[in-house]
């Protein structure tokens with residue numbers, strides 16, 4: 330049996346494995362192996378909600394053994410160390426794995442531009458561990474100021490000032506959730522509601538720079554009305570322990586600094602003999618194949634492809650990653666049945682940006698929902714995804 334090896338069980342990789350198994354009703358001729366360093370699928374789009382204590386850890390991690398039919402898809406928990414495309418082999422912590430076709434869906438990691446002190450003095454916000462560490466540090470900050478041996482709180486106190494660098498989706502959503510989290514902590518500690526500050530710094534001229542300016546401006550207005558201090562055009566030049574230096578001479582002091590200002594492809598790709606872009610991503614053709622090795626597909630955050638209709642890069646979001654996975658599974662199954670395969674056409678149902686625990690801006694085509702209805706729509710999309718990965722493959726197989 331030919332071997333289909335899928336690296337990464339995130340939105341893209343899981344989608345390929347589940348859908349190929351489901352639409353073929355378990356009859357695909359591929360021997361499918363999925364490899365991931367974790368033994369669970371991470372709902373990464375909700376990681377910042379764990380950081381802000383909105384939801385517990387269990388809400389974002391689903392064990393692979395609940396999602397994969399072990400008879401058809403073999404799961405291997407291992408760290409990918411290197412891909413050797415010339416030898417059609419992948420080196421992993423569990424030993425080498427060979428393939429006939431390879432799906433690289435290893436996602437992305439935090440990117441640190443060359444800003445002195447940035448890596449050393451900030452918390453990233455990408456993985457579950459990042460979120461847990463951040464949440465703990467925020468709780469500790471509130472505990473520390475209520476310790477009677479500590480000096481009393483000042484009106485503006487850097488011990489309860491939390492700085493977020495990067496006003497994209499992650500940073501903006503985290504800022505909103507942090508207001509609710511800190512509000513809870515202040516109430517429990519018997520502190521006034523105005524004892525903390527959340528500062529959001531964005532280098533571009535508006536928040537959410539990958540979306541239309543109007544949406545960034547809307548989210549900025551809403552965050553401000555929740556008490557977040559938003560600074561756009563704020564270029565971070567240097568970071569020290571508890572201090573951010575901005576271009577132009579401004580200084581912001583805060584106990585905890587989070588860096589949510591950029592991502593790059595998983596670093597293993599840079600060590601794996603593929604020609605890659607400056608951000609580590611691999612350029613793919615219209616069938617999501619590596620341009621150098623046509624038996625290698627690259628999906629999700631690891632891939633770079635432009636939308637032909639807009640000329641703009643396909644966004645690195647879970648929505649696109651999942652759809653790319655489904656697209657590839659459909660093509661693989663069509664190919665097996667000698668049907669014509671089709672090129673990839675990016676498609677999105679819309680975008681939803683939460684503003685705290687109870688509000689969101691949800692845009693889908695001409696539909697725009699704000700406030701509580703916007704948040705309900707976002708929550709429905711979360712539930713829908715979970716339903717799709719838990720139950721839909723089983724239903725398709727019947």
Ligand SMILES: Cc1cc2nc3c(=O)[nH]c(=O)nc-3n(C[C@H](O)[C@H](O)[C@H](O)COP(=O)(O)OP(=O)(O)OC[C@H]3O[C@@H](n4cnc5c(N)ncnc54)[C@H](O)[C@@H]3O)c2cc1C
Nearest residue numbers: 337339340341366373409435436629630645646647648650
């Ligand atoms: C806080 C936050 C909020 C977000 N919010 C949204 C949102 O609201 N909407 C949206 O559409 N997108 C959102 N995104 C983006 C979205 O999460 C990503 O675009 C999406 O996860 C990419 O999917 P993927 O399959 O390419 O990679 P991932 O989902 O990251 O999966 C990659 C997998 O590869 C595994 N892996 C990586 N390296 C190795 C290795 N060396 N060895 C073994 N396994 C490895 C990982 O464990 C992981 O399971 C958000 C991201 C973050 C961080």
